[in-house]
Amino acid sequence: MKLTVLGAAGEVTGSQHLIETASRRLLLDCGFFQGHRAESREKNSHFLCHPKEVDAVILSHAHIDHCGNLPGLYKAGFRGPIFCTPPTAEIAEVMLRDAAKIQREDADYLRRHLSPAQDRAVEPLYDETHAKAVCELFETIPYGKLEEVGKDVRIRFLEAGHILGSAMVELDLEEQGVWKRVLFTGDIGRRGLPILRDPQLSERCDLLITEGTYGNRIHPDAGEQQQELARIIGQTAARGGRVIIPAFALGRTQNILYYLNDLHNQGKLPRIPMYVDSPLSRELTQIYMRHQHEMDVALQRIRQTDENPFSFPGLQFIRTPQESASLNHREGPFVVVASSGMCESGRVVHHLKHALDDEKNTVILMGFQAQHTLGRRLQEKRSSVMVLNKLVTVRAEIESLTGLSAHADADDFRWWFGELAKRGGCGQAVVVHSEEPAAEATAQLVAHASDELPIIPKRGQRIEF
Numbered sequence: 001m002k003l004t005v006l007g008a009a010g011e012v013t014g015s016q017h018l019i020e021t022a023s024r025r026l027l028l029d030c031g032f033f034q035g036h037r038a039e040s041r042e043k044n045s046h047f048l049c050h051p052k053e054v055d056a057v058i059l060s061h062a063h064i065d066h067c068g069n070l071p072g073l074y075k076a077g078f079r080g081p082i083f084c085t086p087p088t089a090e091i092a093e094v095m096l097r098d099a100a101k102i103q104r105e106d107a108d109y110l111r112r113h114l115s116p117a118q119d120r121a122v123e124p125l126y127d128e129t130h131a132k133a134v135c136e137l138f139e140t141i142p143y144g145k146l147e148e149v150g151k152d153v154r155i156r157f158l159e160a161g162h163i164l165g166s167a168m169v170e171l172d173l174e175e176q177g178v179w180k181r182v183l184f185t186g187d188i189g190r191r192g193l194p195i196l197r198d199p200q201l202s203e204r205c206d207l208l209i210t211e212g213t214y215g216n217r218i219h220p221d222a223g224e225q226q227q228e229l230a231r232i233i234g235q236t237a238a239r240g241g242r243v244i245i246p247a248f249a250l251g252r253t254q255n256i257l258y259y260l261n262d263l264h265n266q267g268k269l270p271r272i273p274m275y276v277d278s279p280l281s282r283e284l285t286q287i288y289m290r291h292q293h294e295m296d297v298a299l300q301r302i303r304q305t306d307e308n309p310f311s312f313p314g315l316q317f318i319r320t321p322q323e324s325a326s327l328n329h330r331e332g333p334f335v336v337v338a339s340s341g342m343c344e345s346g347r348v349v350h351h352l353k354h355a356l357d358d359e360k361n362t363v364i365l366m367g368f369q370a371q372h373t374l375g376r377r378l379q380e381k382r383s384s385v386m387v388l389n390k391l392v393t394v395r396a397e398i399e400s401l402t403g404l405s406a407h408a409d410a411d412d413f414r415w416w417f418g419e420l421a422k423r424g425g426c427g428q429a430v431v432v433h434s435e436e437p438a439a440e441a442t443a444q445l446v447a448h449a450s451d452e453l454p455i456i457p458k459r460g461q462r463i464e465f
């Protein structure tokens, strides 16, 4: 049997791995590459496999770097089933529709600013019809159920605890009478955080494909970060300022709402207006609300006295661009949560443009800020930054709260790989979805659970198992 790593090799986007037996070609994830425009476009528009020859896709979760190129795969001829958990199917439908819309809007914008000769470079990779059609191929399997897909393939999804619906994929494959097990972690979440259940443990496997995003870091304590959040909002409100929280619409925004709701219930939040400025976040939060029964004990406890742990009095979801723009001229204090998380696009950019030059205001950065993004420049405390082609002096306070990450850190990996080792370990470990130092650190952590030396593959690398 063969694994070919088609993406997320030495980087944290473009998750895509091909598993081949004599009779099967299965794709684990089909994510978008994100980053520099030209390079990502090149990678996203050329599959390293033949989409028409792929029998099925198995999707770990609905973050766009794991599912974002499914419509592209459809456009290139793929028509097989896409297996995932029920919440992942719901969320992916919303995310893919949104991805197609963003591409169309970006292309329209660029076309107005480029010559006709440059037009081809801005064509969307796929459109809304491809996004809609590919979602018809979803076949859901509940967590824990062993699903036979023909005589030689079995799939089981384990809780990954990363976002709603996220799963580790346990894949049993038969070739010439021999069964082998592949375990693909997708993105692993953390232990002991509220909302989602902890990542499940796995039994012995022949091939482990593991992520390693934060294999070289230890996250700060989430409880302390929540108290920091209350302190920052309280202090900014006291001086009449605005709090701008850039946040990804999926996962991060729901976590922030949960923590704000909890602080509200404890009486630790000032009574000021709070806004979520993202129609996408609103739709995704509704899916979270519908799946509350599948969440952890902490959330079930809260539900006994608070039927909606993602909302509280004073919280409003902004819908139209006009409502969003009106916040720019509104007097503080108030809080606004808007995407994107790295401040590169979306409505948050407009909020920053109008808020950064006032020392009363605060920006709270909560996620990983990649190089060359506005979020990274703010995190570096630059005295001025370019926002929407305008140089803005940064007088607002910039705070970083990175302890609410949805990714496992080195301690979580140590625990999870340790438990795997106790259950027989794996034949071969392969570390993907991490940049250089984190990949090396993850490889060291997983080494004692792996019979062979862990591999940090290059894109396109083939591994026999």
Ligand SMILES: [Zn+2]
Pocket (backbone or CB within 6 Å): 061, 063, 066, 162, 187
């Ligand atoms: Zn993810």
